Amino acid sequence: MSALLSIDRLRVELPAAKKGMRTVIHDVSLDVQAGEAVGLVGESGSGKSMTTRAVMRLLPEGARLSGEIRFDGISIPGMDRRALRRWRATRVGMIFQDPRAHINPVRTIGDFLFEGVMLDGRLSTSQARERISHLMRAVGIADVDRRLNQYPHELSGGLLQRVMIAAALTTEPELLLADEPTTALDVTTQEEVIAIIDELRRERGLAMLFITHDLDLAAAVCGRIAVMYAGSIVEEQKADALGLATSHPYTKGLLAARPELGRRERRLQTIEGRPISAFEVGDGCAFATRCPRVRDRCRQERPAPTQVPGGRVACHFIDFIDAAAGSPAVGSGGGTR
Amino acid sequence: MTTLGVASVVIYGAMFIVPGDPATLLVGGSKPNPEALAAVRRQFHLDDPFWQSYLRWLSGAVRGDFGVSLVYRSPVSDLIASRALTTILLVAYAAIVIVIAGVGLGVLAAWKEKRAGVVITMATTVMMGAPTFVMAVIFVAVFATGLGWFPVFGAGSGLTDRLWHLTLPAFALAFSWIAYVAQVTRAAVRDEIRSEHVDTAHARGVPERLILRRHVLRNASGPILTVSGLTVAGLFAGTAVAEQAFGINGIGALLVESAAKQDLAIVQAISLVLVAAFVVVNMLVDLCNALLDPRAAGRAAR
């Protein structure tokens, strides 16, 4: 069976500030099956947002893309304007990080929600209204009629993100792209919003690409997790197998560095050394500058993804890692500090 | 209102300290006799202290009575009223041209950045540097004397004839302002096109045309309206040059002429009317802005 979303050797270059192009996505391959939730985890700047933007064809002007992205077998970069618009309007829903910036401030919540449903012209106004009220209650917004007439500045960040989730679901898409949907929210609201996304996704059997910098969060809502570093995916694993013996040193570092459960901080405290950007990566492994197990070979030769039980890891020394004692798996209760 | 009050004092005060003695002008002759001068001074209250004469002037002004012109020997309000229509027509004509052409070019430049944007930006940069009187000379040379499409002189009579007469002056007056409004519009629209909520609209498959209308223009309308309003308000002051260049008997020409002849009553009255027009346009702009932006309306209500 072919995947619903299939990213194949994606490479994205953006025009640099002065001259030339800068690589921000090196070589990303990732599949999302129908109905499956996949987490894309990495530090800030690792290229998570650019990956989703490439999928949505929302890259900044002058961006160069190579590789292939397919949805249900159809090439997204190859779509013409009309097909692209139609695809965006009916088959994919996007939840952005900052709802306050991503919802037009001068139009009402009702305008925002109706705009999406009415686009494909399949629903009458009353059917649309029906669907919108239903979804708004589903995302936990009580007084629907009042909210529809309000403006974004009259709603809290949490409510606004619920509106965004409702909006993404109004067209009954098959795939949800969620780019750090809770990073802009406060902690208690974060948990509620995650619970809503998770529940609605499962109910509807939607596929989801869930972007976050929080491994635990990703493991909680996703079946499979891809770990991204400096524009490439270093490891892809089943969520419950992550951090076991065969994991990539970067994943292990992330796991070891996570704060105690219960006082989860907004940003990961990470591994020794400075996280590098994709364009700084030389011929070798992207993680070579920070890896505790680095060897000469790592600096000279880029490791290809190797199949391991449950996933794949891009490291020259899987065998060596295999032999070492692994950190406990995510979700097994508490980190090792 | 405060603006108007302050402006009235400044306008009146400025005229008060202007060098030259209007009485000399009134009596005529290069060596007037002192008695005649004193008589004229008394008649026109020229020797009163500043505040006293200011208050007398102001109390008249609020009733629409700006006194009597020393040169024309007739009420200032009549002199202005008889010329007002021409000037208002000219300003309105120029304003419409500026808003349509300026906003249109600006939006086009921002929306079709690669194709139209470069050309329009270069053109408007050149246009910005072209003052009204230069454009007046060029327009007259090309369209009036050269092609003979438009009259060279005067304001005409009857609406169509007037509009025909006012076309060249209006375009000369509008010319550099079109460029200015276009550049501000372009910047505002471009900012909005790059905003994150427009990304959302794209991601939802909203058609381009709807994005432009609902999310770009609607959101950029605030700054566009403000700059258009300021420009239109500024036209009232700029109209003098156009009127002079095309021999149109409007308020602007009257102002210049009166200033040259030191006909203070007229200069003061026209200055005040211009400031009032400016203030009124600004108020309208603020009002529209409040209506356009729900956040501003919310703040005002609170």
Ligand SMILES: Nc1ncnc2c1ncn2[C@@H]1O[C@H](COP(=O)(O)OP(=O)(O)O)[C@@H](O)[C@H]1O
């Ligand atoms: N508009 C842009 N132009 C050029 N470079 C960008 C732009 N946006 C992001 N980048 C760069 O692309 C890289 C990946 O960014 P991003 O995908 O936003 O990371 P993440 O979402 O993982 O935090 C970063 O190095 C960032 O500096």
Ligand SMILES: [Mg+2]
């Ligand atoms: Mg991001």
